[in-house]
Amino acid sequence: MASARIVSNADTAEYYIAERCHVIEWWNSPDDAHSSIARIRVEPGVSTQLHRLRGTSERYLILQGRGRMHVGDLPPGEVGPGDAVFIPADTPQRIVNLGDEDLIFIAVCTPRFVPDCYEDLEAA
Template sequence: MTDPRIVRRDELSEFYLSERCHVVEHWNSPDDAQASVARIRVAPGTVTQLHRLRGTAERYLIVQGRGRMEVEGLAPAEVGPGDSVFIPADAAQRIAALGDEELLFLAICTPRFVPECYQALEPEAA
């Protein structure tokens, strides 16, 4: 990255992923391959798809709601606002939104998230 910049909120849009969550990519630029930042929204009662990010570590910062985090190598645990989760590169992971409130968290990836690093680990629906 060579030039400083500000990304305005009105430039961003939310989209739905088959991973069963809504995403706003706040920062994900090819000219800054070191990191990306996304806001993830999971509907109440929803569990995201079991997956791994090949070669990419992730940090979740829980902003709103309660969840049950599952990360390979760690016992499942409940998380809530202010909690952070480190997910090593290549670790299987998923999160469930608990209760009646949406689960909202920031996902910070290093290096930046690219679709090619995503590997779904659930069998395809027949």
């Protein structure tokens, strides 16, 4: 069980992942298996890898930039600052940066993101 705490992420380093985006994990703790929170940055003109998270739902909260969200059977939709996207567990997804600036969003996963839940759908 998680204990109360305040976590400073001021010095948390951003890292690049094979999904074609940059990540800062703001919250992902084994003692709080219910959720994780990350800041994601997608460079201009880049599409993240088509993938799904097995057993894990995800929410995107768009902070900056413009993107086109592909999620499940929905028609692709444009997103921008203030928009939220719900991605049910096991649903194929990707986002494309449509603008000339970085696309930045918060990704909230429930339960928390673990690498084993990630499935690359482009390799298949």
